[in-house]
Amino acid sequence: MTDAPLPVRRALISVSDKTGIVPFATFLAGLGVELVSTGGTARALREAGLAVRDVAELSGFPEILDGRVKTLVPQVHGGLLARRDDPHHMAALSAHGIGPIDLLAVNLYPFEATVAEGRGFDDCVENIDIGGPALIRAAAKNHDFVAVLTAPAHLAEVRQALMQHGGTTLALRRRLAAEAYARTAAYDAAIARWFSSANEVAFPPRVAFAGSLVQTLRYGENPHQAAAFYRTDGRAGVATAEQVQGKELSYNNIADTDAAYECVSEFDAPAIVIVKHANPCGVAVAGTLAEAWDAALRCDPVSAFGGIVAANRALDEAAAEKIAAIFTEVVIAPDATAAARAVFARKKNLRLLLAGALPDPAQPGLAYRSVSGGFLAQTRDAGRVDAASLRVVTKRAPTEAELADLVFAFRVAKHVKSNAIVYAKNRATVGIGAGQMSRVDSARIAAWKSAEAAKAAGLAEPLAKGSVVASDAFFPFADGLISAAEAGATAVIQPGGSMRDAEVITAADERGLAMVFTSMRHFRH
Known part of the structure; x- marks a missing residue:
C-alpha cells in the first residue's frame, strides 16, 4: 500500500439527498470517470446529459422487490472490497468480470426525517435503508483503495483533492471512512430508538445514541479540559438555536443557557429567567417582558451580573434595552424584533441566540448522565402541577x-x-x-x-x-x-x-x- 494519491476510474453514485450531486458527477465525467448509478440518481444524472451505467447492467441482475434489492450483488461489493495489492483478489475480479470501484457516493434513505414527520409505522420501515449501509461499510472497510462519501459536504472536499493531487490521499480516505462508520452507527441508533419507542420499551437491553458535531469548544468546564458540542434529537432549544452575534459560546455558556431556556419554557405568560452557574437567580412572569425583567432582576441583582437570560417569546426593544443595561453573557429567546437586535448589536461580545421555538416541558424522552464505567438514563422530568x-x-x-x-x-x-x-x-x-x-x-x-x-x-x-x-x-x-x-x-x-x-x-x-x-x-x- 502506498501513500500516493489514488486516481478514480469508476464511481458508484446512489444518493437520497441529491444536493450538489449533478455538478460533482459532471466534474468526475470530465476526468473520464465511469459513472455507475441506480434509480432516481441515475435519472437525475442522465437528465443532466451524463452517461451513466445502471447497476443492473453492471450486475446482469435487475432491481427486484420494489427496489429493496438493487446493489446487494457481488459485482458491486466485489468491486468495493477487493484489495488492489492482493493478486488473489484481483484475479477473482478478473475471473468474474468485476471491475474495481474507486469512489462511492451514498447517503441514506431519510429515516430520521420520516420519523420526525410523524409518519406511520409502515412508512418508517420502508425508509430503513439496507443496501446503502452495506455499501458504505464495504467501501469504508477498504478505505486503503476506496473513497466513501456519505454527506453532501464531502463532495467539495473530494473534488478539491482530485484537482490538487490527481487522486484521493490515504489520510482523506481514512477520515471519510471514520465519518462513514459514524454515520451508519448513528443511523442504526435512530432505528433502534424508534423500534424501542414503537414497542413501548423505555429501557432496552442495549442503548445506542449519536450526535452531530455542532462545534468544538475552546475548552470544557475548565481550561485544561477539551470539549465539543453535539446536536442530537432536534428538540427545540440551545442546540437548534442560531447564534446571531457575539463571541464563541463556551461549555459553561451552553450548559447555563440550556438551563435557562428549559426553565422559561415552563410559563405561558411573558417570562424572563436569569441563570448563574446552572441555577436560576431570578425568574418572573408579567404582562410584558420588560416588566418580567425588572421583577426577575430585583430578586438577585448581584448574581445577575454576567448571567444568562432567557425569554419565552420574541424580545422587543424595551426588554432588550433593559437586558443590555447590565453585563450579560448570553441571551436566548424564540426570536427578536429588528429593533431588539439593533440594541444587542451595540454589545459586541453579548451572544444572542434565537431558537425559533421553545422546548416542550412535557415532551417525552430520556436524559443521560455519565458515571464511571457507564451512564444513567431516566425519563425527562416532565412533571407539572397546577392548582x-x-x-x-x-x-x-x-x-x-x-x-x-x-x-x-x-x-x-x-x-x-x-x-x-x-x-x-x-x-x-x-x-x-x-x-x-x-x-x-x-x-x-x-x-x-x-x-x-x-x-x-x-x-x-x-x-x-x-x-x-x-x-x-x-x-x-x-x-x-x-x-x-x-x-x-x-x-x-x-x-x-x-x-x-x-x-x-x-x-x-x-x-x-x-x-x-x-x-x-x-x-x-
Missing part, C-alpha cells in the same frame, strides 16, 4: 393570589439544584436557595438573599415578607418551614411524604401558614 392537583393539608387554605404564586414557585423549584427553596411573590422569585446539603440551610440562604436584595432596592423589609415558599422535596423536620415562616412566608408548597409530615403541618398551623402538598418531588442533581 387543581394540590392538596391543602393545613387549617387555612391558600388565597387565590397565594395559590398562583405557589404553582409558580414550584415550577421554578423544578429547575433549581437540590436542596431547593424558592420564595415568590406576585409571580416573581424574591429569594432562592440552591444546592445545599441541608434543606434548612437553603431556606436560610434564600431568606438572606431576599434581605440583601431588599437593601439593594432601598426597601425596609425583606422581599420575602408576604411571599410564598416552595420546596423541591419534603421538609424532613419542621425547622426548614419555621425558617421560611420567620422570613415572612405566608404559604408553603412541598411534595409531602415525610415521616414527620404531621409535625411540619402542626408548625404551619401554629404560625397561620397555608400549606399544600403536591405528591411530586423535583430533585435536580
Whole structure:
C-alpha cells in the first residue's frame, strides 16, 4: 500500500439527498470517470446529459422487490472490497468480470426525517435503508483503495483533492471512512430508538445514541479540559438555536443557557429567567417582558451580573434595552424584533441566540448522565402541577393570589439544584436557595438573599415578607418551614411524604401558614 494519491476510474453514485450531486458527477465525467448509478440518481444524472451505467447492467441482475434489492450483488461489493495489492483478489475480479470501484457516493434513505414527520409505522420501515449501509461499510472497510462519501459536504472536499493531487490521499480516505462508520452507527441508533419507542420499551437491553458535531469548544468546564458540542434529537432549544452575534459560546455558556431556556419554557405568560452557574437567580412572569425583567432582576441583582437570560417569546426593544443595561453573557429567546437586535448589536461580545421555538416541558424522552464505567438514563422530568392537583393539608387554605404564586414557585423549584427553596411573590422569585446539603440551610440562604436584595432596592423589609415558599422535596423536620415562616412566608408548597409530615403541618398551623402538598418531588442533581 502506498501513500500516493489514488486516481478514480469508476464511481458508484446512489444518493437520497441529491444536493450538489449533478455538478460533482459532471466534474468526475470530465476526468473520464465511469459513472455507475441506480434509480432516481441515475435519472437525475442522465437528465443532466451524463452517461451513466445502471447497476443492473453492471450486475446482469435487475432491481427486484420494489427496489429493496438493487446493489446487494457481488459485482458491486466485489468491486468495493477487493484489495488492489492482493493478486488473489484481483484475479477473482478478473475471473468474474468485476471491475474495481474507486469512489462511492451514498447517503441514506431519510429515516430520521420520516420519523420526525410523524409518519406511520409502515412508512418508517420502508425508509430503513439496507443496501446503502452495506455499501458504505464495504467501501469504508477498504478505505486503503476506496473513497466513501456519505454527506453532501464531502463532495467539495473530494473534488478539491482530485484537482490538487490527481487522486484521493490515504489520510482523506481514512477520515471519510471514520465519518462513514459514524454515520451508519448513528443511523442504526435512530432505528433502534424508534423500534424501542414503537414497542413501548423505555429501557432496552442495549442503548445506542449519536450526535452531530455542532462545534468544538475552546475548552470544557475548565481550561485544561477539551470539549465539543453535539446536536442530537432536534428538540427545540440551545442546540437548534442560531447564534446571531457575539463571541464563541463556551461549555459553561451552553450548559447555563440550556438551563435557562428549559426553565422559561415552563410559563405561558411573558417570562424572563436569569441563570448563574446552572441555577436560576431570578425568574418572573408579567404582562410584558420588560416588566418580567425588572421583577426577575430585583430578586438577585448581584448574581445577575454576567448571567444568562432567557425569554419565552420574541424580545422587543424595551426588554432588550433593559437586558443590555447590565453585563450579560448570553441571551436566548424564540426570536427578536429588528429593533431588539439593533440594541444587542451595540454589545459586541453579548451572544444572542434565537431558537425559533421553545422546548416542550412535557415532551417525552430520556436524559443521560455519565458515571464511571457507564451512564444513567431516566425519563425527562416532565412533571407539572397546577392548582387543581394540590392538596391543602393545613387549617387555612391558600388565597387565590397565594395559590398562583405557589404553582409558580414550584415550577421554578423544578429547575433549581437540590436542596431547593424558592420564595415568590406576585409571580416573581424574591429569594432562592440552591444546592445545599441541608434543606434548612437553603431556606436560610434564600431568606438572606431576599434581605440583601431588599437593601439593594432601598426597601425596609425583606422581599420575602408576604411571599410564598416552595420546596423541591419534603421538609424532613419542621425547622426548614419555621425558617421560611420567620422570613415572612405566608404559604408553603412541598411534595409531602415525610415521616414527620404531621409535625411540619402542626408548625404551619401554629404560625397561620397555608400549606399544600403536591405528591411530586423535583430533585435536580
